Amino acid sequence: MQKLEYGIVLTGGIASGKSSVCKILCNEGFEIIDADKIAHEILKRSKGEIVKKFGEGILENGEIDRSRLGKIVFDNQEKRIMLENILHPKIFCEILSQAKKIEQNKKFYFLDIPLFFETGGRERYFPFLVVSVYVDREVQIQRLMFRNKLSKSEALKRVNAQISLEDKRKKSDFVIENNGNLEELLESVKLFLQNLEKNYPLLFPQK
Numbered sequence: 001m002q003k004l005e006y007g008i009v010l011t012g013g014i015a016s017g018k019s020s021v022c023k024i025l026c027n028e029g030f031e032i033i034d035a036d037k038i039a040h041e042i043l044k045r046s047k048g049e050i051v052k053k054f055g056e057g058i059l060e061n062g063e064i065d066r067s068r069l070g071k072i073v074f075d076n077q078e079k080r081i082m083l084e085n086i087l088h089p090k091i092f093c094e095i096l097s098q099a100k101k102i103e104q105n106k107k108f109y110f111l112d113i114p115l116f117f118e119t120g121g122r123e124r125y126f127p128f129l130v131v132s133v134y135v136d137r138e139v140q141i142q143r144l145m146f147r148n149k150l151s152k153s154e155a156l157k158r159v160n161a162q163i164s165l166e167d168k169r170k171k172s173d174f175v176i177e178n179n180g181n182l183e184e185l186l187e188s189v190k191l192f193l194q195n196l197e198k199n200y201p202l203l204f205p206q207k
Contacts, residue, residue: 004099005128006108006203007033008196011116012133013165014158015144017178017185021133022112024189029205031109033098035091042090049086054079074157088119108196108203117163117171131192132172134165136179 010025010032012018022032043050047064058069073080095111102109108128113121116130135143137159144155169175174195176188197204 007099007111008108009116009130010110010112013162015140016133016135018133031102033111035113038094039091042087107205117168129173131174132168133176133178134169139179
């Protein structure tokens with residue numbers, strides 16, 4: 001398998017603020033592969049296979065209702081694994097396909113992969129570097145409750161279905177702190193990029 005030499009994996013947990021970090025990185029001129037966007041497309045393409053496994057109760061107006069499907073898989077680990085077995089190999093192939101094209105530029109780019117460590121990313125992608133977006137657990141839970149209109153128990157199920165942010169932090173090469181407001185996050189990202197450019201100046205996009 002081709003090694004991804006220039007891809008920096010951006011990971012974290014649900015409601016950690018990766019989307020906000022991605023917007024900042026885009027504004028800085030970096031290309032980003034969005035695993036969530038790819039996953040949504042793969043979900044649509046795999047509708048027949050998923051409905052066969054989970055039943056027509058997950059449909060809304062003929063399409064998969066992600067909130068209905070989410071309630072099923074986050075309440076049942078066996079069913080979550082079943083869904084992951086359908087989606088993850090296809091998502092991986094599409095990410096790799098897009099990455100191979102960007103690799104030709106020989107510049108840093110980012111792969112936004114929320115479940116990077118959960119899916120054995122180090123072994124599968126051989127990334128150059130990994131950066132995690134970190135937020136305190138209680139802040140993460142509160143943000144998730146507010147964003148997705150969930151009860152605390154529902155939010156906990158989703159948070160606990162992933163590797164803890166503490167563990168992801170330990171496994172990463174860089175950490176972007178996101179316990180504050182957007183302005184503080186912007187400063188955290190800029191500090192990360194300054195450190196990166198200092199060590200790898202030739203691999204930065206020309207503005």
